[in-house]
Amino acid sequence: MKPIVSCRGITKVFGKGELAVHALRGIDLDIMEGDFATLAGPSGSGKTTLLNMVGALDHPTAGEVAIDGQPLSGMSKSALSDLRLNKIGFIFQAYNLVPVLSARENVEFVLRLLRVEPAERRRRADEALAEVGLQGMEGRRPSALSGGQQQRVAIARALVARPRIVLADEPTANLDSTTTKELVDLMYRLNQESGITFLIGTHDPRVMEHSKRHIEMNDGQIESDTRG
Amino acid sequence: METFKLLAPLAWRNLWRNPRRTIITLFVVSVGLWSILAVASFISAWAQSSRDATLRLLIAQGQIHAVGYMDDPNISNLMPPPDEALVAALDTSGISNWVARLELPGVVQSEYKTLPVSLVGVDPEAERRISSIPSKIVEGRYLDGPEDDSAVIGLNLAKRLKTALGRRVILMVTAEDGWLEERSFDVVGIYDADTAFEDTYIFTGRRPMQAMVGVGDKIAQIAFEVPEDAALAGVVERLRAAAPTLDVREWRKISLIMGAMDATMGGVVFIWMAVMMVMISIGVINTQLMAVFERTHEFGLLRALGFKSRHVLLLVTFESVLLIGLGVLIGMIAGAATVWGLSDGIDLSAFGKALEAFKAGDTLYLEVNPIDYIIFPLAIWALGVVVALWPAYRAQKISPVEAMRQAT
Ligand SMILES: Nc1ncnc2c1ncn2[C@@H]1O[C@H](COP(=O)(O)OP(=O)(O)OP(=O)(O)O)[C@@H](O)[C@H]1O
Numbered sequence: 114m115k116p117i118v119s120c121r122g123i124t125k126v127f128g129k130g131e132l133a134v135h136a137l138r139g140i141d142l143d144i145m146e147g148d149f150a151t152l153a154g155p156s157g158s159g160k161t162t163l164l165n166m167v168g169a170l171d172h173p174t175a176g177e178v179a180i181d182g183q184p185l186s187g188m189s190k191s192a193l194s195d196l197r198l199n200k201i202g203f204i205f206q207a208y209n210l211v212p213v214l215s216a217r218e219n220v221e222f223v224l225r226l227l228r229v230e231p232a233e234r235r236r237r238a239d240e241a242l243a244e245v246g247l248q249g250m251e252g253r254r255p256s257a258l259s260g261g262q263q264q265r266v267a268i269a270r271a272l273v274a275r276p277r278i279v280l281a282d283e284p285t286a287n288l289d290s291t292t293t294k295e296l297v298d299l300m301y302r303l304n305q306e307s308g309i310t311f312l313i314g315t316h317d318p319r320v321m322e323h324s325k326r327h328i329e330m331n332d333g334q335i336e337s338d339t340r341g
Numbered sequence: 342m343e344t345f346k347l348l349a350p351l352a353w354r355n356l357w358r359n360p361r362r363t364i365i366t367l368f369v370v371s372v373g374l375w376s377i378l379a380v381a382s383f384i385s386a387w388a389q390s391s392r393d394a395t396l397r398l399l400i401a402q403g404q405i406h407a408v409g410y411m412d413d414p415n416i417s418n419l420m421p422p423p424d425e426a427l428v429a430a431l432d433t434s435g436i437s438n439w440v441a442r443l444e445l446p447g448v449v450q451s452e453y454k455t456l457p458v459s460l461v462g463v464d465p466e467a468e469r470r471i472s473s474i475p476s477k478i479v480e481g482r483y484l485d486g487p488e489d490d491s492a493v494i495g496l497n498l499a500k501r502l503k504t505a506l507g508r509r510v511i512l513m514v515t516a517e518d519g520w521l522e523e524r525s526f527d528v529v530g531i532y533d534a535d536t537a538f539e540d541t542y543i544f545t546g547r548r549p550m551q552a553m554v555g556v557g558d559k560i561a562q563i564a565f566e567v568p569e570d571a572a573l574a575g576v577v578e579r580l581r582a583a584a585p586t587l588d589v590r591e592w593r594k595i596s597l598i599m600g601a602m603d604a605t606m607g608g609v610v611f612i613w614m615a616v617m618m619v620m621i622s623i624g625v626i627n628t629q630l631m632a633v634f635e636r637t638h639e640f641g642l643l644r645a646l647g648f649k650s651r652h653v654l655l656l657v658t659f660e661s662v663l664l665i666g667l668g669v670l671i672g673m674i675a676g677a678a679t680v681w682g683l684s685d686g687i688d689l690s691a692f693g694k695a696l697e698a699f700k701a702g703d704t705l706y707l708e709v710n711p712i713d714y715i716i717f718p719l720a721i722w723a724l725g726v727v728v729a730l731w732p733a734y735r736a737q738k739i740s741p742v743e744a745m746r747q748a749t
C-alpha cells in the first residue's frame with residue numbers, strides 16, 4: 114500500500130546561530146490510507162511544526178515531504194495552495210471558521226474555490242453538515258454556534274471536498290469532556306465508515322483512546338509509533 | 342468572475358465587522374471630499390464674483406483699441422469711431438452691450454493739490470448699461486448726457502484734493518496740437534469704488550472732452566460685454582475679423598493681474614485638496630492596517646484552506662474599494678446638497694468692509710461644477726485605493742502557518 118503522506122529526514126530549524134530552535138530533528142513518517150493516527154508529546158515537542166510540514170503550510174529546512182507520492186519541494190506557493198485545496202482537510206484548534214460566513218457558507222467556501230456548481234455546492238455542504246449533526250443550523254454564523262458546533266462545522270468543511278487526509282491540531286482543546294467525546298466519536302465514525310484518513314495532534318487522552326495508531330514525539334523526534 | 346462573486350460579499354461583510362471603525366473611515370473620506378467640493382465651489386464663486394465686480398467697474402469683458410494704445414495710452418494712439426462694419430459686428434456678435442470712450446492721462450488740480458489721473462469721456466446712457474459706476478454715486482448725480490461737461494470723481498480723490506460737491510477742479514490734458522489743454526469742471530457727483538480706482542478715474546461727457554483736446558470724434562476704446570465668459574473667445578474672433586486694423590482683447594489680456602488671479606484661484610483648491618488627501622491617506626492606511634493585523638489568523642486560515650495570496654490581496658483591496666467608494670459617494674451627495682442648499686446665495690453684506698479688499702459682490706452664488714464632481718471623487722477614490730495597497734500587500738504576505746498558531 115502506498116502512503117498518503119511520507120516524510121523523509123525532516124528537520125526544521127527556526128532562527129539562526131545562537132537563537133536557533135531545532136523544532137524537528139529528522140522525522141521519518143508514513144501515514145497510510147485509512148489511518149486514524151494521534152500525534153502526542155509534551156509542549157514544544159514539535160507536533161504543530163510537523164503538522165505544518167505535512168499540511169504543505171510550511172517548508173522543512175531539510176528532508177522531503179511527499180503527498181500521494183508527489184514531493185512538495187520545488188512547488189510554487191500557488192501550486193501548494195491547490196494541493197491543500199484538493200488533498201488536505203484542516204481542523205484547527207480555534208477560530209476555525211470565517212466569522213462573516215454562515216455555517217453553510219463556510220463549508221461551501223472550499224467548494225467555491227474548487228469551482229463546484231452552486232446547486233451541487235449547496236447540496237454537498239448541507240449533506241456534510243447533516244453528517245456532522247448540524248441539520249437546521251446551516252444559516253447560522255459561527256458566533257451563534259457553540260464551540261463544539263463550530264468544530265463540527267470545521268469537520269464538515271474539512272471533509273466536504275473529499276480530501277486524502279484530514280489534519281487536526283488540538284481540535285478539542287477548548288471543549289468540555291462531553292463535547293470532546295462527541296467530536297472524537299464523530300471523527301472516528303467518519304474514519305470507520307468512510308475510510309477517511311486522520312492525523313490528529315493532541316494532548317487529550319480521550320482522543321488517544323480511539324486511536325488506531327499512536328505517535329509519540331519528544332524534542333523534535335519520534336519517540337514511539339505504535340499501532341493497536 | 343467566479344473570484345469576484347466569492348470575494349465581493351466577503352469584502353462587504355468584512356467591512357461591517359467593526360462598524361465603528363468603518364463609520365469613522367467613511368466620515369474621514371466623506372468629510373474630506375465634501376470639504377474639497379465645498380471649497381472648490383466657494384472659491385470659484387468668489388473668484389467669479391470678485392472678477393465680475395471688478396470688470397463691471399470699467400474694463401467690461403473686452404476692449405478694442407488702436408494698435409499701440411495699450412502700450413502708450415496717449416493722444417496719438419486714438420482710433421476713429423467704429424465704422425459701419427464694426428458697428429454691425431458689435432451689434433450682432435453676441436455682445437450684450439458696448440460703449441465708446443475717450444480716455445487720456447492728465448492732471449487734476451484743486452486749490453490744495455495736483456494729482457495725476459485718467460480722464461474718461463463717456464456716453465452716460467451707454468455707461469449705465471455696462472458699468473457699475475453710475476450706480477455707485479454717493480453724493481450728487483452721475484453725468485446727464487454726452488454733452489455734460491461736468492465731472493464725476495472718486496470719493497478718495499475728493500478727499501485728497503480737499504474738494505467737494507459743487508466745487509470746481511481744473512483738469513490738464515495734452516491736446517492734439519501737443520499743448521497742455523486745461524479746463525475747469527464742476528464736480529457734480531462723487532462715486533464710491535475701491536480706493537485705487539477712485540484715485541485714478543475722473544468721468545465727464547465724451548463730446549466736451551473730445552472738443553477740449555481737439556480730436557474731433559476720435560475715441561480711445563470700445564468696451565464690450567458678453568453674457569457668458571465662455572462665449573468671449575468667439576466674440577473676440579468675430580470682432581477681429583470685422584476690424585482687422587484694430588487691437589481687440591479680452592479682459593485677461595487687458596488686466597494682467599486679474600488674468601493671473603483667475604489662473605491661480607484653481608491653485609487654492611488644489612492645495613486644499615492636497616491637505617485633505619494627506620489626511621484621508623493617513624486615515625485609510627491606519628484603519629486598513631489595523632483591520633489586516635487583527636485578522637492575521639483569519640488570513641492564515643483562508644490561505645490554509647486554499648486561498649491564494651493573490652486572493653487575499655484582492656479581498657483586502659476590494660474592502661478598500663468599497664469603503665472608500667462609499668465614503669466618496671457620501672461626500673459627493675453631501676457636497677452637492679450643501680451647494681444646492683446655499684444656491685439662494687450666501688449673503689456677505691454683513692461682512693461689509695472687511696471683504697471690500699476682495700472686491701466680491703455682496704452675494705455669492707455657489708454652483709455645482711460637474712467636472713469637480715468627476716475629478717475630485719475619482720482622485721480621492723484612486724488615491725485611497727492606492728494607499729490601501731500597502732495594507733493589502735501586508736495581508737498578502739501572511740503565511741498559512743498563522744492558521745495553526747494557537748492564540749489569536
Ligand atoms: N515560528 C517559529 N519561530 C520560532 N520558533 C518556533 C516557531 N514555531 C515553533 N517554534 C518552536 O518550535 C518548537 C516546537 O513548537 P511546536 O509548536 O511545534 O510544538 P508543539 O508540540 O505543537 O507544542 P504545543 O503542545 O505547545 O502546541 C518550540 O520550541 C517552539 O517554540
Ligand SMILES: [Mg+2]
Pocket residue numbers: 160161162282
Ligand atoms: Mg502545537
